[in-house]
Amino acid sequence: MREAAATALAAPDKEALEWAAAAARLGGFERCLLLRSEGATLWEYPSSDDGLRLPVDGSFSGRCLSGARAQFADSAGDALHPRERAVLRGCNADYWVALPVLAASGEPSGVVVGLRRTPLGVGTGEQERLMLSLLAEHLALIWRNADLEQALLAARERRRELEAESAGLLQSFRTAALVLTPDHHIEAANQAAAGLLGFELASARGELLTTAAKHQAIAELITTVDATGGGELPAVTLGDEAKTAVELRIHPVFDSRGELRRRVVVIEDTTRQKQADALKTEFVMMISHELRTPLTSIKAFASTLLRDDLGSLADQREWLQIIDRECDRLTALVNDLLAISRLESGQKLPMQFTEFDLVPLLREVVAAQREHATKHSFELALPERLTAEADAEKVRQIFANLVNNAVKYSPRGGCVTVAAAERGAQVEISVRDEGVGIRVEHLDLIFEKFFQVDGSSTRRVGGTGLGLYLTRRLVEAHEGRIWVESEPGAGSTFVVALPRRRHVRDRLGT
Ligand code: ADP
Numbered sequence: 001m002r003e004a005a006a007t008a009l010a011a012p013d014k015e016a017l018e019w020a021a022a023a024a025r026l027g028g029f030e031r032c033l034l035l036r037s038e039g040a041t042l043w044e045y046p047s048s049d050d051g052l053r054l055p056v057d058g059s060f061s062g063r064c065l066s067g068a069r070a071q072f073a074d075s076a077g078d079a080l081h082p083r084e085r086a087v088l089r090g091c092n093a094d095y096w097v098a099l100p101v102l103a104a105s106g107e108p109s110g111v112v113v114g115l116r117r118t119p120l121g122v123g124t125g126e127q128e129r130l131m132l133s134l135l136a137e138h139l140a141l142i143w144r145n146a147d148l149e150q151a152l153l154a155a156r157e158r159r160r161e162l163e164a165e166s167a168g169l170l171q172s173f174r175t176a177a178l179v180l181t182p183d184h185h186i187e188a189a190n191q192a193a194a195g196l197l198g199f200e201l202a203s204a205r206g207e208l209l210t211t212a213a214k215h216q217a218i219a220e221l222i223t224t225v226d227a228t229g230g231g232e233l234p235a236v237t238l239g240d241e242a243k244t245a246v247e248l249r250i251h252p253v254f255d256s257r258g259e260l261r262r263r264v265v266v267i268e269d270t271t272r273q274k275q276a277d278a279l280k281t282e283f284v285m286m287i288s289h290e291l292r293t294p295l296t297s298i299k300a301f302a303s304t305l306l307r308d309d310l311g312s313l314a315d316q317r318e319w320l321q322i323i324d325r326e327c328d329r330l331t332a333l334v335n336d337l338l339a340i341s342r343l344e345s346g347q348k349l350p351m352q353f354t355e356f357d358l359v360p361l362l363r364e365v366v367a368a369q370r371e372h373a374t375k376h377s378f379e380l381a382l383p384e385r386l387t388a389e390a391d392a393e394k395v396r397q398i399f400a401n402l403v404n405n406a407v408k409y410s411p412r413g414g415c416v417t418v419a420a421a422e423r424g425a426q427v428e429i430s431v432r433d434e435g436v437g438i439r440v441e442h443l444d445l446i447f448e449k450f451f452q453v454d455g456s457s458t459r460r461v462g463g464t465g466l467g468l469y470l471t472r473r474l475v476e477a478h479e480g481r482i483w484v485e486s487e488p489g490a491g492s493t494f495v496v497a498l499p500r501r502r503h504v505r506d507r508l509g510t
Pocket of ligand 1: 405406409433435436437438446451452453454464465466467468469492
């Protein structure tokens, strides 16, 4: 049993027991005991469930420990704690000889005890003293080594924890981040960095950045920066399809001796921001242009009207009509912008649903466009009546936009046809033109914000790229659908389907 227990002991424990046995044999002790102190307790080393435990306060060994000097003390009888007496009895011994074990700092860390049949006596027992002293010194070393090993294990464990924590932290960043050794090997990286630089996260650790990364432009930029350098680097655009734009920051990390240990690289993907900036600039230019055009003609005709030679009444009327039309154009533009900014800020469009006949409304929309579409003819294929529950002003805006586009994008004229019919629970209204048409790859895109098939030529006919976006949102606010069929060069047909009744889907239970 004892043997099995001894083989299960750790190396330092075994060594200590062997030393204790040797000291007992050579020093003429019945037995040598090793007691380690921990707070207010002394416990028998190596620790076991049935090992001796003594209070520091109240035991002879405890007193010897708190004396804190390498001084022998021996005792029999009364000075001993009952448990100490019991141990003596168990070994057929009568004297308890104790010597504190002092750590390198001079602090007592335990007590070695020799159990004897006779007291040490003055001037006698040199061999015994020597053996116990050697045992105490050796035990101090064993304990120190064991403590150091323990501390080392704890430090390793802590390091592992820290590494796991920092890896977790890195992964939790949406921004690409990686840690490089001073000679540019990858020490850690997150998924965003692996995606942006084009390397396999699982196998990249330890690899040279320029070897692992597919995007050489960034890798080279990072590695060519002065080894101890940090801070912001110039923005780079990658030559990939997405024209990815990135901004880099490098933070050097130094050790306590001031040597570079690693570099933390943070890479921000600024593509969307760059695109948004470009879009904003484009938008401001476009809006300025759109505002200036009507303002220029309003100003010109108003100045003419203010001149002394006012012209004929017919002229004056025509000029006022132009001013009136341009004011309408400005108002429509400002209203569009307000609606868009409302939608962009997440607000819903305010809707006022009433049941009304769409036919007169469509006739009015066409009549308004006919006034200034000199090259176009208009055809209406409408039923007698076509009622729907909708927001009349928004429906007017939808078709004013579609008919206006039909005219705008048929620069050589042609026929614009507005047709409407009932289709089950819906009304379907189409606006057909014989204009430039739309290429198939643009059919969905034209309903996106700011999208214009050809910005510069569209600019000539006037436009912001917001009309169809707003139209789609207005149709969707009615729970309807809009789509387009087109053949480049032959014209386009925009179709709007609106439910005849609100929440028709709920009522049908589908
Ligand atoms: P814009 O203010 O530029 O007219 P829209 O959102 O109304 O903006 O339209 C987006 C783009 O869709 C236009 O720039 C044009 O290229 C295309 N488009 C719209 N309607 C038509 C049409 N009837 N025929 C051909 N192209 C059209």
